[in-house]
Amino acid sequence: MKGELPQNIGYSLAVVGPRRPTRCGRRLSYDIAHALTQNGLKIVNGGFGDVDTCAHRGALDAGGRTVVIMGCGLSILYPASNQQLFEKIVTSGTLISEYSMTMPPFGSNVPRRNRLISGLTLGTIVVE
Secondary structure (H helix, E strand, O other): OEEOOOOOOOOEEEEEOOOOOOHHHHHHHHHHHHHHHHOOOEEEEOOOOHHHHHHHHHHHHOOOOEEEEOOOOOOOOOOHHHHHHHHHHHHHEEEEOOOOOOOOOOHHHHHHHHHHHHHHOOEEEEOO
């Protein structure tokens, strides 16, 4: 784990979607996460893809805390395009992985990662 696990992590929702959503999907994920965060909920997802990225940005812009469950080791910030976002999340949220520090982001890691996301949250919002 990097960062600090937010208090009341049980009051969180996952906001997830496809890797390449529509422009509307990106905006919707941001807006949903922003509104949920303003109402005291935390946002949790895998930090991969545009919907995940937009949801984390929405939560952070609302002054909230957010959690990324990584599908790789914590020494590998994947995708690399989210490196600055992950660094910001560490200061106001958490990066979590159950994998060794150097585990690459294999597709076979995703179901295990998703198990943790669903276990930490009250529910999941899927944005297309």
